Amino acid sequence: MPFDRQGNKLTWKEFMERWKDGIQKVTPLQQLKVQMIGFVIVTVGVAWGLVVALYSKTWWLFVILLGSSFVITTQFLPTLQKYFIIKKVEEEMKGGLS
Numbered sequence: 814m815p816f817d818r819q820g821n822k823l824t825w826k827e828f829m830e831r832w833k834d835g836i837q838k839v840t841p842l843q844q845l846k847v848q849m850i851g852f853v854i855v856t857v858g859v860a861w862g863l864v865v866a867l868y869s870k871t872w873w874l875f876v877i878l879l880g881s882s883f884v885i886t887t888q889f890l891p892t893l894q895k896y897f898i899i900k901k902v903e904e905e906m907k908g909g910l911s
Contacts, residue, residue, distance in 0.1 A: 842903060845896040852889045859885060 815828040823831070859882050866875035 842899050848892055
């Protein structure tokens, strides 16, 4: 059974309502941060897989992982660019409010 931060028990319906409210409040910058963390985890996994595939001489796996590393890189770069753009816009908005 789920609990809130104060340790009170929540019903499944209450938990799902709070979860839904929390998900709706996620900012684009927060989404991009999580996405970039995921890219790093996947990249480490692919790199590790490449080493293991070379060591075990499973060339077909090496080729698949090598191709996926190109896909990951081409997905990561625009995400990184979006992150810096949104971060800059948010900083400018905060600076304009002060």
